[in-house]
Amino acid sequence: MATRAEALPVPRVASWWSVLVDWLTTVDHKKIGIMYVVGALFFLGVGGIEALAIRVQLAGAERAFLHPQTYNEMLTMHGTTMIFLAAMPILAGLGNYFVPLMIGARDMAFPRLNALGLWLFILGSLLLYLSFFSGGAPDAGWFAYAPLTTKTYSPHKGMDFWILGLMVTGIASIAGSINFIVTILNMRAPGVKLNRMPVFVWTMLVTSFLIVFAFPSLTVAQVLLFLDRNFGTGFYAAEVGATPILWQHLFWFFGHPEVYIVVLPAFGLVSEIIPVFSRKPIFGYTALVYATVAIGFISFTVWAHHMFAVGLPPVVAYAFGASSMIIAVPTAIKIFNWIFTMWKGSIRLTTAMLFAISFVAMFVIGGLSGIMLATVPVDWQLTDTYFVVAHFHYTLFGGVLLSVLGACYYWFPKMFGRKLDERWGKVHWVLTFVGFNMTFLPMHWLGLDGMPRRIATYGAGLGWDVLNFVATVGAFTIAAGTVIFILNMVVSLWKGEPAGDNPWEGWTLEWATSSPPPAHNFDGVPPVESRRPLWNSHEKRVLTPAEVRALITPDEHVHLPPPSVWPLVVAAGITIIAAGFIYTMFVAVLGVVIFLAGVVGWIQQEGYH
Amino acid sequence: MTAQVEKHGTTLGLDHRKLGFWTFLASEAVFFMTLIVVFIIYSGRATEGPGRELLNIPLTAFNTFVLLTSSLAMVLTIDAARRGNQRGLKFWLLMTILMGAFFVGVQVYEYRKLIHEGLTFTSNLFGMTFYTLTGFHGAHVTVGVLWLIATYIKALQGKFGPDNYIPLDVAGLYWHFVDLVWVFIFPIVYLIRW
Numbered sequence: 001m002a003t004r005a006e007a008l009p010v011p012r013v014a015s016w017w018s019v020l021v022d023w024l025t026t027v028d029h030k031k032i033g034i035m036y037v038v039g040a041l042f043f044l045g046v047g048g049i050e051a052l053a054i055r056v057q058l059a060g061a062e063r064a065f066l067h068p069q070t071y072n073e074m075l076t077m078h079g080t081t082m083i084f085l086a087a088m089p090i091l092a093g094l095g096n097y098f099v100p101l102m103i104g105a106r107d108m109a110f111p112r113l114n115a116l117g118l119w120l121f122i123l124g125s126l127l128l129y130l131s132f133f134s135g136g137a138p139d140a141g142w143f144a145y146a147p148l149t150t151k152t153y154s155p156h157k158g159m160d161f162w163i164l165g166l167m168v169t170g171i172a173s174i175a176g177s178i179n180f181i182v183t184i185l186n187m188r189a190p191g192v193k194l195n196r197m198p199v200f201v202w203t204m205l206v207t208s209f210l211i212v213f214a215f216p217s218l219t220v221a222q223v224l225l226f227l228d229r230n231f232g233t234g235f236y237a238a239e240v241g242a243t244p245i246l247w248q249h250l251f252w253f254f255g256h257p258e259v260y261i262v263v264l265p266a267f268g269l270v271s272e273i274i275p276v277f278s279r280k281p282i283f284g285y286t287a288l289v290y291a292t293v294a295i296g297f298i299s300f301t302v303w304a305h306h307m308f309a310v311g312l313p314p315v316v317a318y319a320f321g322a323s324s325m326i327i328a329v330p331t332a333i334k335i336f337n338w339i340f341t342m343w344k345g346s347i348r349l350t351t352a353m354l355f356a357i358s359f360v361a362m363f364v365i366g367g368l369s370g371i372m373l374a375t376v377p378v379d380w381q382l383t384d385t386y387f388v389v390a391h392f393h394y395t396l397f398g399g400v401l402l403s404v405l406g407a408c409y410y411w412f413p414k415m416f417g418r419k420l421d422e423r424w425g426k427v428h429w430v431l432t433f434v435g436f437n438m439t440f441l442p443m444h445w446l447g448l449d450g451m452p453r454r455i456a457t458y459g460a461g462l463g464w465d466v467l468n469f470v471a472t473v474g475a476f477t478i479a480a481g482t483v484i485f486i487l488n489m490v491v492s493l494w495k496g497e498p499a500g501d502n503p504w505e506g507w508t509l510e511w512a513t514s515s516p517p518p519a520h521n522f523d524g525v526p527p528v529e530s531r532r533p534l535w536n537s538h539e540k541r542v543l544t545p546a547e548v549r550a551l552i553t554p555d556e557h558v559h560l561p562p563p564s565v566w567p568l569v570v571a572a573g574i575t576i577i578a579a580g581f582i583y584t585m586f587v588a589v590l591g592v593v594i595f596l597a598g599v600v601g602w603i604q605q606e607g608y609h
Numbered sequence: 610m611t612a613q614v615e616k617h618g619t620t621l622g623l624d625h626r627k628l629g630f631w632t633f634l635a636s637e638a639v640f641f642m643t644l645i646v647v648f649i650i651y652s653g654r655a656t657e658g659p660g661r662e663l664l665n666i667p668l669t670a671f672n673t674f675v676l677l678t679s680s681l682a683m684v685l686t687i688d689a690a691r692r693g694n695q696r697g698l699k700f701w702l703l704m705t706i707l708m709g710a711f712f713v714g715v716q717v718y719e720y721r722k723l724i725h726e727g728l729t730f731t732s733n734l735f736g737m738t739f740y741t742l743t744g745f746h747g748a749h750v751t752v753g754v755l756w757l758i759a760t761y762i763k764a765l766q767g768k769f770g771p772d773n774y775i776p777l778d779v780a781g782l783y784w785h786f787v788d789l790v791w792v793f794i795f796p797i798v799y800l801i802r803w
Contacts, residue, residue, distance in 0.1 A: 113629075174633075174636055177632075178629050178632045179629070181632050182625050182628045182632065185621055186619040186620050186621050186623065186625055186628055187620060187625075212635055212639075213635065213636065213639050216636055216637070216639040216640035216643055217643050220643040223741075224647070227737075227741070231730065232730075232731045233730065233737045233741075234734075235651075235737060235738075240655060240733065240734060241654045241655025241733075241734055242651065242654070242655075242734055243650075246647065250643065
């Protein structure tokens with residue numbers, strides 16, 4: 001029987017080699033979650049540096065900081081990195097760490113599949129970035145429109161890296177989603193009914209379904225593009241009677257749900273943070289959950305609003321415009337949920353709460369400009385201008401990143417046992433919030449004034465210099481905040497204020513165990529009879545850690561799966577196969593051998609049922 | 610809690626592996642749906658060159674029959690496992706494998722013949738969409754046959770029975786799915802005149 005005393009970390013001298021092997025072969029959802037987050041933060045930094053390069057180039061008219069070809073590569077890799085290598089994995093990482101804790105489970109349903117997803121994300125990302133050292137990075141935008149991406153117009157191998165790197169990370173996303181769905185539906189502790197699950201768990205469930213249903217469309221689009229580029233077919237070639245518009249349909253049938261894939265878990269994060277720092281339960285839980293599910297469904301019916309300018313039949317265009325406006329209804333419901341949660345609450349303006357509140361405000365701006373763009377004639381006027389860039393950065397930076405940063409401050413104490421420094425945190429928040437608005441608010445006016453996006457420079461005398469310069473200063477302000485954030489994390493790991501089990505007096509199950517939690521998460525889970533299992537409704541306060549412990553009946557048998565090297569081997573095999581398709585088939589054969597060896601080892605390993 | 614979950618089942622009472630595999634199949638269904646939609650969009654466009662008149666419908670109809678019958682053999686395999694009938698299990702599993710391999714063999718024969726008659730992967734839109742759609746299906750059947758062979762080796766070691774038939778069940782889900790996809794592909798590609 002595992003007792004709490006045993007669970008405390010025992011000081012021991014570990015060699016760097018054993019630490020490395022431990023992390024490379026771990027199947028613990030918490031370690032996997034941490035690696036996801038660290039990997040995603042690394043790529044957030046890389047994508048941020050690419051953004052800074054773009055902003056330096058655009059700081060004034062007719063600058064020559066970046067060659068136009070390099071500019072295209074920076075633009076493509078910034079978008080691709082931020083969506084696929086930063087936003088998705090950081091949410092997958094937070095989900096990995098906290099979903100099992102929030103539903104009172106010991107681990108994810110498939111621990112080795114979980115590790116496989118992590119390694120596919122890491123190796124697929126590295127494969128994509130290998131393009132920089134192999135003749136040129138992808139240069140046709142993250143949306144990769146055909147025929148711009150066909151061999152004729154993008155002759156170097158960059159797009160092949162884009163296709164295969166993202167296929168590898170795509171397998172990771174689908175594997176991760178299957179794991180989340182099974183874990184959430186099938187591994188809840190007694191009493192954790194669906195309608196008592198924390199909202200973040202709900203959003204991860206809906207997002208996982210979106211990934212499962214949306215990614216195949218991207219995969220098909222990429223397969224066809226790869227065949228066109230390398231095997232002489234013409235799925236996107238008008239000259240053989242095909243239509244290049246097919247790419248746009250397939251891509252956006254994936255691409256629009258993708259927006260909600262990253263934004264729904266962000267909604268979930270603020271739905272955890274705002275109630276705790278308002279000392280009130282979330283307002284209208286049921287409406288919030290139904291709105292999440294509704295957004296999930298509607299997100300599959302709006303994709304052609306990215307394509308109004310390609311000449312859709314008017315009826316089709318207006319139908320997609322209407323569905324795009326309808327999706328604003330469940331989104332607005334959520335905005336009101338958050339506002340009414342804060343209404344008459346005793347609000348504590350911690351750094352996490354500041355990020356969450358600014359998320360709500362910024363996301364409203366992004367949502368409203370979205371409604372403007374859903375109006376077909378307005379879109380015709382504004383499409384491919386900086387107005388669109390402003391719009392989606394208000395939803396993705398103002399939406400996803402602000403809430404993720406809030407979650408970092410909220411959950412860091414649980415993950416590492418120490419709080420992040422609040423004073424430096426507030427400096428980080430101020431710089432991020434001010435810098436974000438300096439960067440992206442002016443882009444609304446630049447877009448209305450006709451400044452086209454995706455173009456490496458602009459003429460002097462068009463009057464765009466000042467606002468562009470302001471945007472560039474804003475981008476460096478964000479960068480300054482990010483440096484402070486990184487230093488804050490590093491210093492707080494060693495010097496931060498010790499957190500204790502429940503530093504924010506939260507009421508969900510992740511606060512019912514030590515910080516950081518032991519390998520087996522809980523000795524036992526306290527009885528769950530409401531949406532706030534750690535809330536004493538008679539005395540209107542959160543249970544103390546000692547009271548929580550008194551409620552727990554420790555489990556007699558704790559079975560933890562052994563570490564496994566096979567996920568890493570299988571992931572390496574898959575990535576080498578993908579690399580073989582770019583370089584030579586010999587490499588692919590080598591990959592197949594490694595893959596099969598990994599699969600055999602996986603099947604034969606003892607300790608898993 | 611978890612001791613209870615591990616020992617006495619899951620929240621939904623459904624095995625993790627089966628629930629997870631159903632989810633995976635949902636994703637696969639969208640994958641094939643997308644390929645089928647691409648086929649339909651491009652059928653009837655730019656029809657110069659060799660086309661669907663080259664397809665041997667009676668042969669493929671027979672092949673369809675064999676593939677569908679293999680699903681029956683798969684069901685009988687699992688039924689035998691649940692009854693603890695080791696002989697029946699091995700027999701019907703082998704039948705499933707043979708019928709699956711037969712299907713792939715006929716498809717290879719069909720491809721060789723079509724290529725000989727001039728319909729290649731790059732001849733025209735019909736060639737591209739035909740080989741992509743049926744090729745991805747054939748690859749799935751091939752993976753299924755390899756999976757069933759691995760399962761057969763385990764069956765020879767006596768690993769399956771009334772207490773342990775979930776791995777067979779999961780392999781069966783995959784096999785039925787691959788069959789079901791063909792039920793859509795056969796009429797759409799071979800029978801309907803677009």
